[in-house]
Amino acid sequence: MRTRPATFTEIVKSLAANYQIIKAKPSLNLFLLRYMKKFRVINVGGNLVLHSHLPPLNSKAYTRFIDEHLLRKTDGPSHAQIGLTNACPQNCQYCYNKNRRGVTMDTAAIIRLIQDLKRMGVLWLGFTGGEPLLNKDIVKIAESAGDDVALKLFTTGFSLTSELASNLKKAGLMYVSVSLDHWQEQRHDEARRYPGAFRLALKAIDILKERGDIHVGVSAVLSRDMIRNGQVEEFLEFLISMGIHEAWLSETKPSIDAYWDDELVITENDRMNLGRLQDKYNKEGKITINYLGHFEGREHFGCNAGHKMVYVDAFGEVSPCVFTPMTFGNIAEKSIELLFSEMKRHFPSEEGCFINKNYKLFRKYIKDHSIICRQDSFALMREVEFGPLATFFQLYYS
Numbered sequence: 001m002r003t004r005p006a007t008f009t010e011i012v013k014s015l016a017a018n019y020q021i022i023k024a025k026p027s028l029n030l031f032l033l034r035y036m037k038k039f040r041v042i043n044v045g046g047n048l049v050l051h052s053h054l055p056p057l058n059s060k061a062y063t064r065f066i067d068e069h070l071l072r073k074t075d076g077p078s079h080a081q082i083g084l085t086n087a088c089p090q091n092c093q094y095c096y097n098k099n100r101r102g103v104t105m106d107t108a109a110i111i112r113l114i115q116d117l118k119r120m121g122v123l124w125l126g127f128t129g130g131e132p133l134l135n136k137d138i139v140k141i142a143e144s145a146g147d148d149v150a151l152k153l154f155t156t157g158f159s160l161t162s163e164l165a166s167n168l169k170k171a172g173l174m175y176v177s178v179s180l181d182h183w184q185e186q187r188h189d190e191a192r193r194y195p196g197a198f199r200l201a202l203k204a205i206d207i208l209k210e211r212g213d214i215h216v217g218v219s220a221v222l223s224r225d226m227i228r229n230g231q232v233e234e235f236l237e238f239l240i241s242m243g244i245h246e247a248w249l250s251e252t253k254p255s256i257d258a259y260w261d262d263e264l265v266i267t268e269n270d271r272m273n274l275g276r277l278q279d280k281y282n283k284e285g286k287i288t289i290n291y292l293g294h295f296e297g298r299e300h301f302g303c304n305a306g307h308k309m310v311y312v313d314a315f316g317e318v319s320p321c322v323f324t325p326m327t328f329g330n331i332a333e334k335s336i337e338l339l340f341s342e343m344k345r346h347f348p349s350e351e352g353c354f355i356n357k358n359y360k361l362f363r364k365y366i367k368d369h370s371i372i373c374r375q376d377s378f379a380l381m382r383e384v385e386f387g388p389l390a391t392f393f394q395l396y397y398s
Contacts, residue, residue, distance in 0.1 A: 045213025076120030102315030157204025302390025306347030
């Protein structure tokens with residue numbers, strides 16, 4: 001893999017290229033510097049990567065983050081995920097898209113959506129599904145994003161070939177997270193309800209590693225039992241042995257009725273333990289650990305669902321994030337700008353994961369094993385009580 005630790009000179013040069021950041025409040029700059037020190041910057045094919053939830057430090061997308069969000073404080077989102085299809089060969093127990101239905105967006109609609117999101121401020125874009133590689137126009141869609149957006153692909157690895165990986169890289173793809181939830185083949189396949197899922201994922205990782213110019217990660221969903229039984233470290237050691245760049249970790253989310261159970265949802269102590277584990281491994285420098293609960297914790301950026309993050313599913317329904325089975329409207333009926341604006345008024349951001357805290361309200365409003373409709377989504381939000389802002393937004397809005 002054409003990967004190595006970034007040199008001090010490379011890091012300084014990339015930071016100097018965005019000297020305008022000094023116009024931001026000193027407290028905000030100090031926060032960002034302290035946050036960055038928790039990670040090792042690596043050079044992947046010329047891109048200086050902190051982790052895959054942020055643009056490379058030497059990219060046009062990172063410059064947009066500074067100019068549009070840190071300095072101009074645009075009201076729009078910085079991050080978005082788009083479902084390129086809801087079709088998927090696997091049937092994961094915890095799938096957050098399980099109950100989404102409708103008329104699938106065509107390629108032209110997706111490309112228009114990407115351009116609209118960019119005008120609103122989006123600089124990091126995730127392609128998800130279903131299995132996004134099943135969208136035959138994925139390369140064309142990726143090309144439409146341009147070179148000032150950090151593109152990330154979330155995939156099971158299904159149908160990935162060396163040729164497709166090459167075409168996606170040429171189209172602008174920066175990051176890939178391949179789904180892998182366990183180091184034991186049988187356990188992974190059982191959770192995915194798909195025989196061969198484990199070997200499919202490993203084959204995709206090998207294809208990507210052979211290129212050397214794509215940031216390769218594993219997207220892992222951790223059960224509470226796995227977290228509490230000390231199995232996460234064993235899993236991480238397995239990932240280190242694979243030679244990948246990053247482990248993108250999240251816990252199972254209470255996005256569907258099977259997980260609306262206090263015994264399955266992690267506690268604050270669980271979250272903190274995973275955060276400490278992340279810091280430990282990142283300090284060792286063998287792999288980057290990027291735990292979602294660390295990023296969205298009260299000590300860092302908080303939950304950005306509906307505030308700086310937006311999810312548009314394969315049918316055009318607009319949600320705060322991929323884990324929230326609700327819609328604030330469809331882009332076929334109203335513009336994404338209007339729908340996001342209406343939604344954001346109800347999402348001031350706060351110090352922890354929205355769905356983990358409020359899943360019991362979803363139980364109240366969900367009907368017929370579907371997602372919550374627009375009208376009921378607004379009704380649900382009237383019952384939500386938000387906590388204080390996380391550290392970043394306390395500084396950002398002060």
